[in-house]
Amino acid sequence: MISAExxxxxxxxxxxxxxxxxxxxxxxxxxxxxVLNPTATEIAKLCTxxxxxxxxxxxxxxxxGKEASAIEREVMSFLGALxxxxxxxxxx
Amino acid sequence: MKEGIRPYTLVAExxxxxxxxxxxxxxxxxxxxxxxxxxxxxWKRVFREAEDLGVVGLNLTGGEPILRKDLEQLIxxxxxxxxxxxxxxxxxxxxxxxxxxxxxxxxDNVQVSVQDVSAxxxxxxxxxxxxxxxxxxxAWVKELGMPLTLNVVLHxxxxxxxxEIVALAERLKADRLELANTQYLGWALVNRRALxxxxxxxxxxxxxxxxxxxxxxxxxxxxxxTPDYYTDYPKSCMDGWGRRFIVVSPEGLVLPCHAAHTLPGxxxxxxxxxxxxxxxxxSTGFNAFRGEAWMPEPCRSCDKRAVDFGGCRCQxxxxxxxxxxxxxxxxxxxxxxxxxxARGEALAGEAPPLRYRSVRIAAAR
Numbered sequence: 001m002i003s004a005e006x007x008x009x010x011x012x013x014x015x016x017x018x019x020x021x022x023x024x025x026x027x028x029x030x031x032x033x034x035v036l037n038p039t040a041t042e043i044a045k046l047c048t049x050x051x052x053x054x055x056x057x058x059x060x061x062x063x064x065g066k067e068a069s070a071i072e073r074e075v076m077s078f079l080g081a082l083x084x085x086x087x088x089x090x091x092x
Numbered sequence: 093m094k095e096g097i098r099p100y101t102l103v104a105e106x107x108x109x110x111x112x113x114x115x116x117x118x119x120x121x122x123x124x125x126x127x128x129x130x131x132x133x134x135w136k137r138v139f140r141e142a143e144d145l146g147v148v149g150l151n152l153t154g155g156e157p158i159l160r161k162d163l164e165q166l167i168x169x170x171x172x173x174x175x176x177x178x179x180x181x182x183x184x185x186x187x188x189x190x191x192x193x194x195x196x197x198x199x200d201n202v203q204v205s206v207q208d209v210s211a212x213x214x215x216x217x218x219x220x221x222x223x224x225x226x227x228x229x230x231a232w233v234k235e236l237g238m239p240l241t242l243n244v245v246l247h248x249x250x251x252x253x254x255x256e257i258v259a260l261a262e263r264l265k266a267d268r269l270e271l272a273n274t275q276y277l278g279w280a281l282v283n284r285r286a287l288x289x290x291x292x293x294x295x296x297x298x299x300x301x302x303x304x305x306x307x308x309x310x311x312x313x314x315x316x317x318t319p320d321y322y323t324d325y326p327k328s329c330m331d332g333w334g335r336r337f338i339v340v341s342p343e344g345l346v347l348p349c350h351a352a353h354t355l356p357g358x359x360x361x362x363x364x365x366x367x368x369x370x371x372x373x374x375s376t377g378f379n380a381f382r383g384e385a386w387m388p389e390p391c392r393s394c395d396k397r398a399v400d401f402g403g404c405r406c407q408x409x410x411x412x413x414x415x416x417x418x419x420x421x422x423x424x425x426x427x428x429x430x431x432x433x434a435r436g437e438a439l440a441g442e443a444p445p446l447r448y449r450s451v452r453i454a455a456a457r
Contacts, residue, residue, distance in 0.1 A: 013201055013239035013267045013313075017174055021098060021146050028149055028176035030201050030241055030268060033100065086268075086313035 002053060002079050002088075009049030010082070011089045016044060029087065040078050047088070053079070097382075098146030099372060102175075103153060103339040104135065105350060106163070110156040112182050113219030114207065115446040116245055116280035116287060118350060119155060129342045132162040134363065136169045138340055141368035143173040147338065153180040155342065164193045171198025178203055178241075183229030184222050188236075191229070195236050202233045203241035203270070209256040213249065217446075230264045241268040246297065246319075247287040248438070254297040258304040258314065266312055271301055273319035276434075277351055277406055279447070286443035288434060294322050321431055325396055326403025326419035333381035333405060338372065346371045348378055351406040355415045381405050386416055390424045 002008065010016075014029035016036075025041040027034045036044060039060075046056045057075050061068040082088045107129055108119050130138070139150065150170050157163060158181055170177040178201040179194065191202075206226050207217035214223040233240045242261045244250070250257075254271060261269040273294075274280045274287050289297075301316035308314055320327050330337045330349045339347040344363040347353055353360055360377040361370075372378065380386065384397060391402040402408075403419025411420045411430050418425040 011239075011267065011313075012237075013241075015176065015200065017148055017176065019146075019148060026148060028200075030178050030203065030239075031101075031149075033148060033176070083310060086309055088310055 002076065002083065004052065004054040004057075006053050006079075007049050007051060008047045008053065008056075008079055008082075009089045010044060010047045011087050014087050016041070027087070034085075039074055043075055043078050044082075047079075047082075049089075097335060099142065099338045100147060100336045101149040101151065101338070102139070102142040102147045103151045103337060103350065104138065104157075104166075105153055105155065105339065105341050106135070106157040106160045106166070107155040107342050109159050110154055110182070111159075111184050111220055112156070112222060114217060114245075114279070115219070115283045116247065116274045116278075118275065118278045118280070130340075130344045130363070132165055134344060135162075135166050138344075138363050138368060139166070139169050139173055139175065141363075142338060143175060145338075145369055145372055148176060150175040150177045151180055152177065156182055156184065158183075158186050158190070164190075164197050167194055167197040167199050176200050180243075181205075181229075182218075182222065183226045184220075186229055188232045191232050192236055195238055199238065201239045201241060201267075203243050204230050204233070205243040205245065206260070207245070208250045209253050209260050213253075217249070227264065230266070234265045239267040240264065241270055242266040243270040243272060246271055246273045246289075248289040248293065248443070249287075251289045251293045251297045254300045255304075258300070258308075261312060262308070268313040268315070269304075270315045270317070271297075272315075272317040275319070275404075275407075276321065277404075277410060281410060283446050284434060285437050286446050288321060288438040289319075290438050291322055291435070294319070320403070320407075320419070320421040321435060323421065324423045326400050326407075326421045328400045329404035329407075329419075332401035334372075334378040335382070335401070338368065346375070346378075348381075349406065352377065354406060355409050358415070381416070388416060388418060390422075391418050394424065 014027055017026050017028050019026050022035060025036045027036055027044060042060060053075060057068055057072045061071045167177060177199055179199055180203045183204050204226055206223060207214040211223035215221050230240055242264060244257050276284050280287060298316055301314055305314035334348045339350045341347060345353060345360050346363055347360055358377040358380055361375050387402055391397050403422055405415050408417040408419050409415035412427045420427040420430045
């Protein structure tokens with residue numbers, strides 16, 4: 001389960017790539033890819049295994065001047081979607 | 093062509109040569125006659141033009157792509173273009189040093205196939221002593237810090253081993269396990285009676301895979317691709333004809349799928365003569381089954397037509413003789429009895445011996 005203390009890390013098989021055609025960032029992995037919206041892109045870039053979910057939420061809330069609770073909902077929903085696809089790796 | 097259609101994935105079939113002789117190989121049955129492979133610069137140009145069209149992912153496959161002496165260079169070019177590059181290999185013949193070069197050149201993922209969970213059975217299917225070597229290659233992939241996909245093509249003789257296959261993948265620390273049921277085209281269609289499982293076998297294997305998928309979420313992705321002979325509706329072959337994929341054959345032929353050149357009456361172009369962009373938009377072969385205008389009933393008025401795109405054109409042709417027919421695996425298809433008959437044969441058991449992908453058979457045809 002993902003909690004505020006989880007340090008999410010994108011699975012090593014996946015990587016981000018900027019797509020000129022859509023001007024969006026894609027998360028690519030074997031045989032598939034996801035087109036990310038700007039917020040998801042910012043979240044994904046922070047999923048390095050170093051930052052806790054709480055830290056990611058705080059950082060994005062500060063950057064966008066939004067309430068932490070709204071950002072937290074977005075972060076949890078995106079991380080849940082990644083986890084369902086096996087794109088989050090558990091810390092070793 | 094419709095506005096906005098862009099390819100996402102380039103499947104580069106670098107060579108048809110392969111030391112293995114798998115009896116379900118999807119390469120052309122006359123592969124041995126084809127010798128005129130694209131050179132290094134030819135492939136690099138294909139990669140550049142594909143990226144320019146919108147391609148973001150590259151599958152390096154074959155035959156056996158590591159037989160190309162220039163594979164390091166090709167991976168390097170793919171990396172320069174920031175393509176997500178997946179090497180699809182048997183791991184034979186490969187050294188740890190060369191694999192390290194692939195990694196240094198920027199390879200993103202390595203997919204190794206094994207044919208079963210024991211050397212005896214795996215080697216029987218591959219027609220070559222290869223299993224132990226493949227496991228060694230898998231270990232190198234992980235030691236070198238690369239993501240590993242383990243691929244196993246499933247059929248009657250190994251569907252009962254899915255639990256052991258999962259355990260093998262866990263032992264190898266695979267990031268992804270692809271349990272892909274045989275597609276009954278090419279050599280697999282020749283050998284269908286010996287390969288097609290029963291529904292009971294399939295259901296049992298599917299349950300094992302589903303449990304493993306749940307248990308291993310976050311550690312290893314487990315995919316189970318059901319054979320369309322046992323689904324109610326066809327699969328969306330290649331995500332639709334000419335919609336997302338470009339396949340380039342070893343000789344430079346540009347195709348919507350790797351078997352499209354087996355369909356009669358369709359014209360496909362070569363990258364030696366035309367740009368990839370011109371072929372993607374203008375090729376009559378690519379446009380033949382794009383959109384819905386080509387569809388017969390029951391596809392044309394079916395509410396699933398934008399989901400499965402009428403299924404697989406090659407399967408339609410090889411089973412019914414008409415590439416524009418509804419895929420016979422669809423329960424609504426007029427020719428669906430062909431599939432029921434094949435399933436009946438699988439139930440009856442007593443399969444003929446496997447015929448291996450070989451030069452001899454190719455020459456005899």
